[in-house]
Amino acid sequence: MPPGATKPGQTSQTLPSGRVIVPAKQRAAQASTLSEDGGAQAGVPAPRSKRARPDVSSFWQEGHRPELRNVAPSEAHVDFPAHDREFNRAEAGITRVLSDAKHKTIGRMADAVANALKSGVKPSEIAFRRDPNLHQAILGEIQKTYDFGRKQAIAEHARLMQRAGKVTKFADYATGFMLADPAARKPPKSLIVTADVAAEDFENRLADAARNVANDLRAKYADDFASMDAGELADQTFGAIDDYAEGFIARAAMEASRKAMGAGRKDGFDEVGDEAADAGAVFERTEMVDSPNICDNCEPLDGEQGPTYSSVDEDVCEGGALCRKIITEVFA
Ligand SMILES: [Zn+2]
Numbered sequence: 001m002p003p004g005a006t007k008p009g010q011t012s013q014t015l016p017s018g019r020v021i022v023p024a025k026q027r028a029a030q031a032s033t034l035s036e037d038g039g040a041q042a043g044v045p046a047p048r049s050k051r052a053r054p055d056v057s058s059f060w061q062e063g064h065r066p067e068l069r070n071v072a073p074s075e076a077h078v079d080f081p082a083h084d085r086e087f088n089r090a091e092a093g094i095t096r097v098l099s100d101a102k103h104k105t106i107g108r109m110a111d112a113v114a115n116a117l118k119s120g121v122k123p124s125e126i127a128f129r130r131d132p133n134l135h136q137a138i139l140g141e142i143q144k145t146y147d148f149g150r151k152q153a154i155a156e157h158a159r160l161m162q163r164a165g166k167v168t169k170f171a172d173y174a175t176g177f178m179l180a181d182p183a184a185r186k187p188p189k190s191l192i193v194t195a196d197v198a199a200e201d202f203e204n205r206l207a208d209a210a211r212n213v214a215n216d217l218r219a220k221y222a223d224d225f226a227s228m229d230a231g232e233l234a235d236q237t238f239g240a241i242d243d244y245a246e247g248f249i250a251r252a253a254m255e256a257s258r259k260a261m262g263a264g265r266k267d268g269f270d271e272v273g274d275e276a277a278d279a280g281a282v283f284e285r286t287e288m289v290d291s292p293n294i295c296d297n298c299e300p301l302d303g304e305q306g307p308t309y310s311s312v313d314e315d316v317c318e319g320g321a322l323c324r325k326i327i328t329e330v331f332a
Helices: 028-035 080-119 134-163 171-176 189-220 230-245 248-271 273-279
Strands: 282-287 325-330
Touching (some): 134 171, 134 189, 134 248, 248 273
């Protein structure tokens, strides 16, 4: 399945809110926008969310992304530019980790393919060694995003309470939240799984590509590898896998950073949950970038409110988690 494609057999679903989500039909323009680079193309104009955002955010400054300048009244306590920065940092960090790993991994795989072909091992039976450091490198990046999201959620809660004139025991977070809570936390299980999935998916995709290349080479040379140089075979294999691997690294980086941000924010809201419930707060889904990144399924949910975090956390994104959805605490 190409990145950005709608899953085969995906049908309409009715959300807990009663809204019915119909998977978008083929839209060539959007499909290409969401495929290779997640839609971060220069020159793509026009916010897509139709929700009114009449207020200028107090967190927005000259130099921040123009799409983040305006907010809905319910979003006034949310620092969107800071989230934007963290998303960008995390995506760049994970992209760097995977790009660094790519060369080493493909080199290892190309050698394994060349040796297998020379010794008559079937491509489907070629075993590839895993990179033991990849998981930890990805986890290092998304742990920062998780911590950021968790602290931001608590800070937002504190600001919301203060603006409503309510007492909060999390007041320290409202301003200096980066200084507060200095204790490093062990990564939660969900984050370890996210890093595992990202590392495994990366290596599995390259391994599949390597086996396909091996099959192509068997056809091309009619299985006559006896006279061929192993180094030459490895070079041909390397080039073919490398061509294939371009595309999916950026997407993997976006998916992992979004999951980490969501996990951190959810855990932060869990910590302030009792106080929020006592104050009568609810949760609201917001597409923070309000940009062309929003897919057709997420766009109508922008601004949806529900009694709990998970009630507005439906995973309907047809962009494979490319939309920068976050869930905020608000007063209905
Ligand atoms: Zn979406």
